[in-house]
Amino acid sequence: MSQHLAIINVGSMLSGSLDAPRIDADTIVATDGVISAIGTAKDVAVPDDALVIDAAGATVVPGLRDNHVHPVFGDFTPRQSTLGWIESCLHGGVTAMYSAGEAHLPGRPSDPDGMVALATLAHKSYAKVRPAGVKLEAGAVLLEPGLTEEHFDAMARAGCRLVGEIGISGMTDPLKAAEMAGWAQARGMKVMVHTGGASIPGSSVIGADFVVAVQPDVAGHVNGGPTSLPLRDVQRILEETNARIELVHNGNITTLGAIVRLAAERGELSRVVIGTDAPAGSGAQPLGVLRVMASAASLGGVDGATALAFATGNTARLHDEDGTLSVGQAADLVVVDAPLGSQAADAMGALEIGDTLAVAFVVIDGRVVVSKSRNTPPPVRGVHQVGAAPSSGAH
Ligand SMILES: [Zn+2]
Incomplete structure (x- = not known):
């Protein structure tokens, strides 16, 4: 029935x-x-x-989509020693999340075989478990020197669809990162580059030069993660790549407004997506997507329906979904x-x-x-x- x-x-x-x-x-x-x-x-x-x-x-x-989360396994984050953070986000209207890398796993491996194993396991684990019902696309490999095209074959076979933020792991050479991004994109995987200041110890400062060299699908948190890019770098990313530009809660609210205005002036609001970057140093943010939508509309001068599209249809389309x-x-x-x-x-x-x-x-x-x-x-x-x-x- x-x-x-x-x-x-x-x-x-x-x-x-x-x-x-x-x-x-x-x-x-x-x-x-x-x-x-x-x-x-x-x-x-x-x-x-x-x-x-x-x-x-x-x-x-x-249902709202958070394009930038850092899950580990189940509804637990060791970063904040917190249980139930995904269920809490559900109460903020989020029904789907996309991993930007399982960076917070205690003892995260940094060798190529270890990274492939982690991405595969994270993808397969969240494919079977939906914390509180939330759909979480995980298995976002973090790039490390030594990954080969065969590794990307293996991850694609396992169903992995994401490359986590380039720049927060051991891959700091833009040319080598670009080669790996190309291998991933040839297999239908979506590639994100971390932008702005260093987020956690071990990550680096990344500007438009790096993003243009890699040609990712997403320039992650262009309003900062947590320190924002200069606006001229965001403009270069819009001009010299096809990447989506992502706004996150765990960033700079002032530049968030300026970036939305820039995208509107250029007629490129379809390239704006929203995430939280949680759990992070600034916490797990159950209302993060709602708050970024409110900031985008009120400070970026777009109407509510446009801000809503950033967190729904725009994000879904990035991942070849409808939403x-x-x-x-x-x-x-x-x-x-x-x-x-x-x-x-x-x-x-x-x-x-x-x-x-x-x-x-x-x-x-x-x-x-x-x-x-x-x-x-x-x-x-x-x-x-x-x-x-x-x-x-x-x-
Ligand atoms: Zn980041």
Whole structure:
């Protein structure tokens, strides 16, 4: 028997795509984990056996994607000696994460065979375990001298799709890094370069010259990890590579705004993606993606729907996924609203004035995984499961 979920009385529905950000609909239905209908109440039939969420005029968006995390195994990070950091991010609306390298493994190997083994194991482990339901793409190899093309064959065979931040491990020669990046990209893997100041002991200062030499898929945390690149270097990356530019929570908020404005002026907002860079020295950041979205909109001068696309459709497309609200996609959905006390009228308005959104419900593969965020403020509107008392809010 099919399993159904419906969200009704949606005030605003955002697609997560820059091309057509707003969907003219108030009802969304998921069947067996996949979005099966989007439309207005008069056109869309809600199945009798559906679990129904009444959005009470709140906003529905695609699950948020954190393009920059440093997982190890399961829901544990030795960097902060913290359990449950991924589950905590779920309460900030994040349903998918991408590893930028399993750098924090105690005793991380630095020989080529050891790095291939770690990437393979991390990929296969997270393919089987989803902490709190969050989909985590791990197995992001950190480059070390001595890796060969055969090593990349082995990782591609194992399903590894990522090269972690180049610059935080032993590979510091841009020409050699470029050769390895080419081997990875020829096998469909996405390559990230660390940019800016040194992040942890052992990492180095990397500017536009290095990024241009490597031609990665992502220039990681161009607003700093934690020390920002100069704006002229970001401009060179936009001009001389095809890389996405990534904004992270664990960076410089002032340059974040300037970088969004630069990308907007150049008509290249489709190249902006969002991550946290957590867990890091600055902590595990459960609301990091929401806060970067708010900073991008309020300081970068773009509308809320654009900031949302940075963390949904843009990031998904980088990884050859879809990530937008559309029929046939996985039903990874978040009901968000202006937080209680906000001066804004709705969720996107809240982002535009720099407020952190309220997360009311999170759905992964058509199943409710959060029915009241323990990390965000409550929503203004009384979003609730039909048949259950309103979970929170002002009414
Ligand atoms: Zn970094």
